Each structure stands twice: as structure tokens, then as C-alpha cells.
Amino acid sequence: MSGQYIIVSSITYAYKGKEILERKGIRASVERAPTEISECGCHYAIRIGNASLDRAIRILDHAHIKIISVGGGNYGIS
Template sequence: MVYYLLICRSLTYAQRTAKALERVGITAIVTKVPQVISSDGCGYCVKVSAKHISNALVALKNAELYPIKVFVLYADGNYNEVTL
């Protein structure tokens, strides 16, 4: 299954992002940023299913919550950064 990782600037920001998504019915999981894509070795992200990403981005824009970066996590474990 394909997922999107919404990279957040802090744990609190990631929690706010997940809560905003949950309010509109989108399952969101707060997790640590994988080392492979982390530039400084730490950070938090919100994992969202690919089928919900469009609605998730609209909900976050309405809540004025903006991810630092967005990555696609493919089923084979590879990552690609997405330009919004």
C-alpha cells in the first residue's frame, strides 16, 4: 500500500496535524521520520493513506497547518519527495 509522510517541524505540530485530519475522518498516524529521509536525524511526521491525501491537504490548508515536506512511501519501501 502507498502512504504519504507529512513531515512536521515538531512533535506538537505533528499531533495537531493528526488531530485536524482525524476531525475530518482521515486516519493519521504520528511517527518518527525515517532516517533515510531525515536530514538532521530526528523529527516527526504524519502518515496518511494515498487515497486520502487530496482531502488531507485540503483539511490541513483549512486548519492553517502546513507540512515542511511531503514524501511518498511506496509498498517496496522506497521514498520520493513530492512537490506541492
Template structure:
């Protein structure tokens, strides 16, 4: 199953992002970002299903929560960055 990882600036941002999405009825889960996409230091991401991303981005825009980066899973388990 394909899903997106919304990379956040901090754990607090990830928690706020997930809470805003859950309030809007979008299933979201906070997790540590995989090392391959974390960059420098540790980061946290919010996982959403592929079909939920357009709605999730609208919810985040209304809540003034901007994602740092967004990645989609590839078939081989790797991640590809999605341009916003």
C-alpha cells in the same frame, strides 16, 4: 500499500496535524520520520493513505497547518519527495 508521510516541523505540529485529519475523518498516525528523510536532527511525520492525501491537504490548509515536506513510499521501501 502506498502511503504518504507528511513531515512536520516538530512533534507538536505532527500531533496537531494528525488531530485535524482525524477530526475530518481521515485516518492519520504520528511516527518518527525514517532516517533517510529526516535530514538534520529528528523529525516526526504523519502517515496517511495514498487516496487520502488530496483531502488531507485541503484540511491542513483550512487549519493553517503547512507540511514541511511530503514523501511517498516507493515499491522498494524507499521514499520519494512529492513537490507541493
């Protein structure tokens, strides 16, 4: 998975987060988090397109979307 992404705990949070980000003008897409990131296989990634990762995190945090981890590049997690 390349690019900037935010890992959330469920597909429900992923699509809710995507919708919130898009309303704020941020391109976003949802995909299942790869096993390198989510060993349990139940997490989903919101891929961030045209905005800073920090801005997207602030927006999701304000909307009470629980973030599991964030990253950028190739599987970089913080």
C-alpha cells in the same frame, strides 16, 4: 516508510495535524521521520491511511499546519 505521509516540523504539529485529520474522518498516525527524509532528525511524519494525500494536505493547510514535504511509496518526496 511506505504509504502516504506528510512531514511536519515538530511533534506538536504532528499530533495537532493527526487530531485535525481524524476529526475529518481520515485515519492518521504519527512517527518520527526517518533520517532518509529528515537529516536533522527533528521532523515528524503524519502517515495517512484512508484518504487522498491531496485532501489531507488541503485540510492541514487550512488549519495552518506547516508542511515540510509530502510523499508516498518508499521515501518518495515531493
